[in-house]
Amino acid sequence: MAMQHFKVSKNLTYSDIISKLELPTVIVNHMNRFMKGKHFLDLKAADIWGQEWPLRYYTRPKGNREGPVFTTGWRQYVEAKRLQVGDEFIFYGNQVRADDEEVKMVYMIEVKRPGPVTFQNEPVTLDAEYSPA
Numbered sequence: 001m002a003m004q005h006f007k008v009s010k011n012l013t014y015s016d017i018i019s020k021l022e023l024p025t026v027i028v029n030h031m032n033r034f035m036k037g038k039h040f041l042d043l044k045a046a047d048i049w050g051q052e053w054p055l056r057y058y059t060r061p062k063g064n065r066e067g068p069v070f071t072t073g074w075r076q077y078v079e080a081k082r083l084q085v086g087d088e089f090i091f092y093g094n095q096v097r098a099d100d101e102e103v104k105m106v107y108m109i110e111v112k113r114p115g116p117v118t119f120q121n122e123p124v125t126l127d128a129e130y131s132p133a
Helices: 014-018 027-035 074-081
Strands: 002-011 040-046 052-058 088-097 103-119 122-127
Touching: 002 027, 027 040, 052 074
Parallel strands: 040 103
Antiparallel strands: 002 088, 040 052, 088 103, 103 122
16 A cells, blocks of 8 residues: 655756756655665656656755755656656655565656646646647
C-alpha cells in the first residue's frame, strides 16, 4: 500500500527549460531524510506511462540558501516530453512497503498544460503529453 509522502508543483520558467529545474524549497524538508549527509540524491521518477527517468536532486552544500534543483537527467526529460514555459510540473513521492517489508520511496512526475478547450471560460488542463504542441 502506498502513502503519499509529499507533492510539490511549479510552473516551468525559461530557465527551468533550458538549464535545470529549480524546485520549491519546501521539498527540502521531505528529501533531506533520504540524503544521508550528501548534497545530492540520484533517483528515478516514473512518468504517467510508468517510464522511469533518472534525475539528480541537488542542494547547495554550503550557504544559507538551499536552492534545490534537478540537474543530471532533467534536460533529457524536457526534450523527450517537449516541455514548455508555463507547463505545470508536479513531483511527488509515495512511501511503499516492499515485499521484504522495507519501506522505500517511489517518485513520480507529471506535467500539465492548459489545453485548447475551455469549460466555463477556464482552460481545461491536460497532461502535456496529450496536448498539441
